[in-house]
Amino acid sequence: MDKVSEDRLKDCHPVLQQKVRAAAAACAKEDVYLRVNSGLRTYAEQDALFFACHHPDGTLDKTKPWKTNARGGFSNHNFGMAVDVCPSLHGCDSPFAPCWDDNHKAFKTMVREMKAQGLAWGGEWTKPDNDHFQLADVEVTPTAENRTLYAKGGIQAVWASYQGDMQTSRPGVVEA
Numbered sequence: 001m002d003k004v005s006e007d008r009l010k011d012c013h014p015v016l017q018q019k020v021r022a023a024a025a026a027c028a029k030e031d032v033y034l035r036v037n038s039g040l041r042t043y044a045e046q047d048a049l050f051f052a053c054h055h056p057d058g059t060l061d062k063t064k065p066w067k068t069n070a071r072g073g074f075s076n077h078n079f080g081m082a083v084d085v086c087p088s089l090h091g092c093d094s095p096f097a098p099c100w101d102d103n104h105k106a107f108k109t110m111v112r113e114m115k116a117q118g119l120a121w122g123g124e125w126t127k128p129d130n131d132h133f134q135l136a137d138v139e140v141t142p143t144a145e146n147r148t149l150y151a152k153g154g155i156q157a158v159w160a161s162y163q164g165d166m167q168t169s170r171p172g173v174v175e176a
């Protein structure tokens with residue numbers, strides 16, 4: 001992957017890093033190059049995304065492009081356990097040409113290889129989030145326990161509670 005992607009990936013959980021790199025390597029063999037658009041987000045960054053598409057009272061603002069349903073602390077991005085990724089049609093280390101079309105061959109290749117790594121795909125959720133992938137062996141939506149651990153000991157405390165292993169695959173997880 002390109003340096004921009006690596007810079008965004010490096011703050012994510014090591015298991016997620018390994019899975020995304022493995023998927024990217026498999027894709028590159030088919031001339032499909034992945035770009036990580038977003039990895040770890042602070043609660044404040046998550047809230048900014050939320051209120052970019054919601055009214056101050058928390059209801060959806062349908063006049064704005066949809067970004068997220070999750071406030072700070074309620075997205076796996078806040079715990080380094082989710083990434084937003086899409087193929088770049090101009091190749092690795094070339095000008096970024098995002099492909100957002102989930103019917104495009106490159107996009108389908110990305111989804112196949114990310115799922116082959118056991119990652120859960122947001123495109124299969126009730127409200128599809130096509131470029132979103134997360135560890136499949138954590139709760140689809142972070143729990144109160146995650147937020148409590150984070151408040152006490154930061155992201156390391158959340159990661160210390162992670163029970164997943166490299167072989168775990170739980171495909172077909174749907175949004176709660």
Ligand SMILES: [Zn+2]
Pocket residue numbers: 077082083084129131132133
């Ligand atoms: Zn996402």
